[in-house]
Amino acid sequence: MxxxxxxxxxxxxxxxxxxxxxxxxxxxxxxxxxxxxxxxxxxxxxxxxxxxxxxxxxxAFMADILAEQARKLVHVSNIFYNEPQVLLAERLVKASGLSKAFFSNSGAEANEAALKMARKYSHDRYGAGRHVIVSALDSFHGRTMGAISATGQTRFHQGFEPMLPGFKFVRFGDVAALKEALTPDVCAVLLEPIQGEGGVNIPPADYFSETAKLCQSKDILLILDEVQTGLGRTGQDFAFRHFNVKPDILTLGKALGSGYPVGATLSAAEPSKALSPGTHSSTVGGAPLAMTISLELVNRILEPSFxxxxxxxxxxxxxxxxxxxxxxxxxxxxxxxxxxxxxxxxxxxxxxxxxxxxxxxxxxxxxxxxxxxxxxxxxxxxxxxxxxxxxxxxxxxxxxx
Ligand SMILES: Cc1ncc(COP(=O)(O)O)c(C=O)c1O
The missing domain is CATH 3.90.1150.10 (Aspartate Aminotransferase, domain 1)
Incomplete structure (x- = not known):
């Protein structure tokens, strides 16, 4: 019909x-x-x-791979191992220079995992009270409660208040404003390398390297949201390459599944330890079907000639x-x-x-x-x-x- x-x-x-x-x-x-x-x-x-x-x-390759894997194994619980999930983790970890990968179903969920990881990392090291996350005005991080709380545009908050406590916003690209915002209660800074939904905003050339230095000096985690800019969009594997910086946590989505729902949170070794067994999970995130198609997409995108x-x-x-x-x-x-x-x-x-x-x-x-x-x-x-x-x-x- x-x-x-x-x-x-x-x-x-x-x-x-x-x-x-x-x-x-x-x-x-x-x-x-x-x-x-x-x-x-x-x-x-x-x-x-x-x-x-x-x-x-x-x-055509997506149709072929999805059909072939769907006949083999669509979904199993994360209480078991599955090969494509492990292979995709290895591929993304090696490409990004980070240590561990967690898989979910969307960009917002990838950011939720990052926010939880940052707070838990700080809690495990420094105890309660150091939980504030600084992000940028005009940012966009997704539509879940954590993600809108981290989004620096009030139009996404209106009517849904109260936002989650412990978020503050600074002008994107302004190192002095960021420096002032990094008070002792801050555990992480969350930024998009290029603000996509906020109007395709590019920061000054040294913004991210200066931000990373400030964060490192205070053991504040730098989370980069590359849900929109990651995986080839800027002509690099990750947009952070353009800015001479490496994040502690990196979030991906969109192109990672290219229409199939996949999100990923990649992290450095120390913060990853914060999400110990039972602290975070997703029923369908990381399922074999999603991981198989994502692995093929990532392999193709990361090809240097591409x-x-x-x-x-x-x-x-x-x-x-x-x-x-x-x-x-x-x-x-x-x-x-x-x-x-x-x-x-x-x-x-x-x-x-x-x-x-x-x-x-x-x-x-x-x-x-x-x-x-x-x-x-x-x-x-x-x-x-x-x-x-x-x-x-x-x-x-x-x-x-
Ligand atoms: C930078 C950024 N982060 C997060 C998201 C949310 O991703 P999703 O809609 O897959 O939850 C988006 C979506 O546009 C985005 O551009």
């Missing part, structure tokens, strides 16, 4: 929780960077499930956006980002531009009311990037009219 878009949207209005403001588009099929709606209209997708579908839509291609495409894309800015200096205030997480700051609301792009067959979303964000599949081609930048020119004209 297949429904029209109108029918699906009517059913959604009737039966789905209205927690998301949705675009009136029903997507039924995807291939590479393209998706099609229920009426057969084609779109070039520069959202990619919000920086998730690393290899684009419906890559990362080099992402970096090259990122340079091409950014240059194309800068050329666009030169052509439209009044419309475009700023081009920002690294690799294939790029943003355009506009001098007007981004909503009408997003809608005009959609009419032209391009899917793009807004990271803030005036910032367009581009997070295409890592397999996007230069030709597709050029089509998008041409579409942007048209969309700016149409939305100005």
């Amino acid at each position: 297949s429904f029209s878009s109108k029918e699906i949207i009517a059913l959604a209005d009737q039966y789905l929780l209205g927690n998301v403001s949705r675009v009136p588009l029903v997507l039924v099929k995807g291939q590479g960077s393209k998706v099609w709606d229920a009426e057969g209209r084609e779109y070039l997708d520069f959202i990619a499930g919000v920086a998730t579908c690393a290899f684009g839509h419906s890559p 990362l080099a291609e992402v970096a090259q495409k990122g340079v091409f894309f950014k240059k194309s956006l800068e050329d666009l800015k030169a052509a439209r200096p009044k419309d475009i205030l700023d081009v920002r980002g690294l690799g294939l997480i790029l943003g355009l700051s506009l001098n007007r609301p981004s909503g009408p531009v997003v809608a005009a792009l959609r009419d032209l067959g391009f899917l793009v979303n807004a990271a803030s009311p005036t910032i367009l964000r581009f997070v295409p599949p890592l397999t996007v081609t230069n030709d597709e990037i050029s089509q998008l930048t041409q579409g942007l020119l048209d969309a700016l004209d149409r939305s100005a009219a």
Whole structure:
């Protein structure tokens, strides 16, 4: 049975929780960077499930591996060992230079594990009271209670108060503000290397190395949330490489499963000891099916030639956006980002531009009311990037009219 878009949207209005403001588009099929709606209209997708579908839509290798593993073993409890989980842990640990891995089902859960680990580590070493976690204004760490408490945007808190105690926020990129915030009750600093949902914000070059020095001097753990920026998105395996820093705890999601739900919390040796048996777990996290597909995805992403291609495409894309800015200096205030997480700051609301792009067959979303964000599949081609930048020119004209 297949429904029209109108029918699906009517059913959604009737039966789905209205927690998301949705675009009136029903997507039924995807291939590479393209998706099609229920009426057969084609779109070039520069959202990619919000920086998730690393290899684009419906890559054949994912279908093959999922089908093969599903016939072998889908899920077993974490009270048993399973081979793909151990192999993925080894791969991620060796790639990141950290020591241990814990697997969950989403970015928010990966961050929850990181927050618990940081508090428990500090509690085990220093006793109660040293539990505060400092994070950044304009950050985003997910939608669970711990993750929204750690998120430095009040719009995610409103109506859900009280937030969990023990979180404070500083301006992103401001070392002096961070230094002042590192009072004796602080156990960890939680930051995104590049703020994705906050508007594709890149900190000053020495921000992370200075932050790491401050943290080390006080045995404060540095947690980097690379749920959006990790695994190839910036043209490096992890975005922290760009900033000459190494975290104590690293969280991953999105591309890690590329649409299959997987989250990971990687940690240095000492903090990992805090989560001893019985302190934390997930029923389905780390299950063989998820781990098998994730291992294949990670192996493919970490291939140096693949990362080099992402970096090259990122340079091409950014240059194309800068050329666009030169052509439209009044419309475009700023081009920002690294690799294939790029943003355009506009001098007007981004909503009408997003809608005009959609009419032209391009899917793009807004990271803030005036910032367009581009997070295409890592397999996007230069030709597709050029089509998008041409579409942007048209969309700016149409939305100005
Ligand atoms: C930096 C960052 N952390 C955490 C999350 C939450 O991930 P999930 O939606 O998988 O829980 C996101 C999602 O956008 C994110 O961008």
